Amino acid sequence: MRAVLVAALVAAVVHAAGWFVFAKNELPADVTGEISYLSYSPYAPGSDPKDREPVPVEQLKRDLGVIANVSRGVRTYSVIDGVDEVPALAAKMGLNVIVGAWIGDTEERDRHEMETVVALAKKNRNVRSVLVGNEVLLRGERTVDEMMAMIREVKKQVRVPVSTGEIWYQWLQYPELAKAVDYIAVHILPYWEGVAAEDAVSYTIAKIEELRKAFPGKRIVVAEFGWPSQGYNNLAAVPSATSQAKILRDFLVEAQRRGIEYNIVEAFDQVWKTNEGSVGAYWGMFDAHRNAKFSLTGPVADKNTLWKAIVAIVLGTGLTLLGLRTRQPNYGHAMMFALAGHGMAAGVALALAYPFENYLNIGIALTWAVGFVMVLLITVMTLGKVHELAEVLFGAKPRRLIGDTPALPLPASPPKVSIHVPAYREQPAMVIETLNSLAALDYPNFEAIIIVNNTPEAFYSAPVAARCRELGDRFKFLNITCSGFKAGALNVALQHTAADAEVIAVIDADYVVQPGWLKDLVPHFADPTVGLIQAPQDHRDGADSPLKRVMNAEYAGFFDIGMVQRNEDDAIIQHGTMCIVRRDALERLGGWSTETIVEDTELGLRLYEAGYQALYTNVRYGHGLLPDTFSAFKTQRFRWAYGAMQIIRKHWQHVTPTSRTLTPRQKFHFIAGWSLWLADALGALASMMNLLWVPMVLFVGVIIPTVAFTVPIMTAFAVNVLHCGLLYAKRVRMPLKEVPGAALAAMSLQLTVARAVFAGLVRDRLPFLRTDKGGNAKRGRENPAKWETVFGALLLASALVLELTNEDRITEMSLFAVTLAIQSLPFLAASAMMLIERFQKSQVCGAVQPAAVFGLESAADSMEPSR
Structure with missing residues (x-):
């Protein structure tokens, strides 16, 4: 706590000095x-x-x-x-x-x-x-x-x-x-x-x-x-x-x-x-x-400077103490967060002062109100990024991470593990490779249940069933028809699980696991409070193409940065592969929920609410396959973001201050995690609003968004760039040259996430969206980045028009133009992802493929596998 108080005091002094230095005081005649x-x-x-x-x-x-x-x-x-x-x-x-x-x-x-x-x-x-x-x-x-x-x-x-x-x-x-x-x-x-x-x-x-x-x-x-x-x-x-x-x-x-x-x-x-x-x-x-x-x-002095400075300093101090109240930061962490908090507080104070320094009509007042709310949200989200950045750069090394702690020995009578592998219309060769890796596990007591769900075609099921028979009694094959999508299939698997199985492990049908997966992780269930052990996702086809390289780099950041930090506060997110769950905990909670399309994440949160703890390792015990296409990449992220909105609707009461089901740190991480989805939605909404505002500025002559409303957007972008670059360099095991690709892939999903968030706010039921992997994707004629390209081009063109018509060199107009250019980047990133995909297809298919670069396909591309 001492570091927090010292940082709060130093940052407040620096903040006050900044207002004093930049205050406009004059001594005229x-x-x-x-x-x-x-x-x-x-x-x-x-x-x-x-x-x-x-x-x-x-x-x-x-x-x-x-x-x-x-x-x-x-x-x-x-x-x-x-x-x-x-x-x-x-x-x-x-x-x-x-x-x-x-x-x-x-x-x-x-x-x-x-x-x-x-x-x-x-x-x-x-x-x-x-x-x-x-x-x-x-x-x-x-x-x-x-x-x-x-x-x-x-x-x-x-x-x-x-x-x-x-x-x-x-x-x-x-x-x-x-x-x-x-x-x-x-x-x-x-x-x-x-x-x-x-x-x-x-x-x-x-x-x-x-x-x-x-x-x-x-x-x-x-x-x-x-x-x-x-x-x-x-x-x-x-x-x-x-x-x-x-x-x-x-x-x-x-x-x-x-x-x-x-x-x-x-x-x-x-x-x-x-x-x-x-x-x-x-x-x-x-x-x-x-x-x-x-x-x-x-x-002569500006009459408003004093009260703006007081509001900014008080707010900055409050943000510092509030943001670090549940932490135990060292001086570097606390100081970085405190300075960022005071900087953002100054922006909030300037935005708050606008109606007191300007004459407002109804239209301007409404615009200010919307802009001010956005400034507040951007401030909270940016400080969340700064907190994680400071914690990784200046904080202590992870202490709860399995792999950095001494390995636990396998007990003399290891608990039985039932491994569940749901599959829906998956390529049989891919599933068989997964089964072969399970057969090679260095663990003496397990069974594997393969659930082929809602897939009547023998093309998909027969080879898998045959391989299960070849692998022996430990491998059970189920070909079922049920509702509830993946969650429904996993609940059916629970019904067929061996009575003596104490642990349930789940992997996706495309995952090849390492022999030591269960041997290294299952011993941690000796602690009866552990309800979940999670290993990261990784991909064995990450180097197969330029598109997959950037997608793989984007995934790695979450598992090597965000999950590691969340694990320190026992607040990881469960995801639906490479997870191991205590069986009695799962059954006590009623199994997998079919009321959400992210049953895995929802289960993890319910485990925390029930009082269990979770453990995480960043050791790669399994490697799956990446989405086949950019369209599939977007589909997967839409499902995750929409599912997050479902979880918010169903579990928001657990993160309220009065709730006792989650710890303060767990609440912090889940709110921060949800806010990242909302940040993309907010960013897309702000871009659309600014785009609509451009003709008003050019042709009607209404007010240009003030510095207090444009600088926070640029600040948030700068923080995101630093967050990505510095944390990837610190934590992610990949060449630094891969970092721009990770940033490109992350930005390209903004509109997809925004659509999912807004859909989740108004609709509670959408069907499970399958991610095409292992060659399952159908080649379509549509451009998966069509709307992103349209919006990105309009934003960038608007920025250029504003700058070229800014004959009076109005600072606010130049900043607005820069803001529009920055806001165009996520949309244009989607266009770049699409072009990367089309380019790699042209390289593979030679002379036939140039048509595909422009959205066409050959007759061979449209053929599906024989069934």
Whole structure:
């Protein structure tokens, strides 16, 4: 426990230091005196100019009262929706007004706006100037000649200066416009031009000087200057609350020093401004609820950093203590897990902060909720991988592993073992090879029961029956028809088991066992608490083809890494071959369950729930055959994943905190194991959701998934890569060059597992899916990776399109593109597996086979064995 506490403390300190180092604290110039003008659009949260609802006078009074505390004047942009009340109300608060007429919608509205601003300028002495239109030329809604005509018309009717608001380069592009106005009302917004925050003020001053040279003697007023506090970057321009505060304060001080006339955009955040991308709502010096974002004097810091840091550190410490509470890690193990826990906690805190730092509508809120749940699940699953990685790399050597412990002698009267070999439509030569290996066992007291189930064809059964007769009385042959698939056949075998048999061993019909299998393992049943002894699966055809090499490498990782670690906590998974079970325990539990298609794994869990322990060896006592095809490989994994969902539905109550049937460590491993199936389903679901989101980003302009939602996916991928590479190098007895193949095979199954998981969540009964081995697979025309290829291509193409269209180099878009590219890998891995299979067929069949590479088959390929 000491190592856990020390690691938790050190990681928390490192975590806190990270927040401190990366916290954005600024010390801009102090602003003395009042701001000249602030842009004012009175639409509060929940309202929108498009609604054409009059703004209540009381709201106008409250808003102008807030503005009057920091500014001498306001700039308006229109005179409809009650905004024409602003000059009179502002006068009572000592505020000057630059009144604006909105130009560009319709000629009728243009006329109304112009007539109203003229009337307001005549009626209110605090109206200091009139702006006819706002960026009309930039939007291309009126020609320069039309604008000059309207400006001249208003000038004739008022005694205050008249101009129009335009971007600085529009004034340079239309010098004739400068002659028509009383002063140049220029908009200089460095963010929209991709200028870095540290250069924003100097850039603005440079543009003012450029205009002064172009129009000597002309009065120049900066009618809009500002910086957003939130949103995506635009090239080098990165929005943030602290950058906004520093830029505005530095500009205000510089403008006062240089005598620059200005207006700051804007007073309040405008939630309705969705037409200006991610930053449109965040230009205010006050938020939408009329709270000041920063002070005009003193240091500036992000208000949310402190609480985010506290949440992240507390959560990271909690994850560390919770994840290691039942362990006894050394310092290396504890420190690695603690640092990972704090790192993931920081991501969770950033994701949690999103709704507190952004204005949400229903769609964005729903998207955030789904994304946040996924971040939590990814965090738990990633930490499970980190835990296993740390335990293997830094933890103690395995202590419970049979083979690493002293061998037990065979008792003088060894218990009788009944070996059960279920077979369904298996190639007879393969089954006979299995029988021959059983006959060669170096064990004095056993019987073998071969159960050919639901296989009426003599082609499959007759040679096997004949070989059993040749091998003598110890070999019993059963040719049966029963329900319950493999579990049903094994239950029938129990009925024919010798009365004096104390131990039941099960192997698949394709397994060739080593002579010492029973001699080495059965003695461990001398401990009456041992209910199960499991040996790993391995394969004798793993080097037969490129496809089988990668499949074999993938299997090996589970048996040499995951099972070894689970065994340390007495939490192994029983699988249906090379397993040995105490007979009275099996019968006490009612035999093999026919309610699930993974009767072996389900039995192992029931044995634990009944209080038995299990033992594991990673010694290869048997070698079977790999699936014949990639399609068969997928079928097998579908069965396992679907069966896991069945087990969850039937046994979830045993892993609840209040249950006493399993130990805390057993609960941890079974939950972690189930979560890996769910992780593939979650990964596929996240990929589909992101794929659907791409056109929304490209064509609708909705939000891009934030860093807090994309970085966890990339982190999980990086952890998976490290987990695979480092643990294979540490534990799996195979050349390192085989590791990429293992990773390829594992990734290729994501969509298959996802389909099984979702099927298991809604359906409780699916038929047993047989895995074709030993040449049983039929060659089909269908591409087994068709849908994976489609989804992988769409994800990769979407990533490329996003990156190529990211002209503003938005960081979030680039990260989203990288995320999509990463998410395409499991789907494309399935395509690669299919291509490997097709390539090896072409190598075997020579000139005939190129057709098969493209999904065709020859007449010879379609022939089945004679029956």
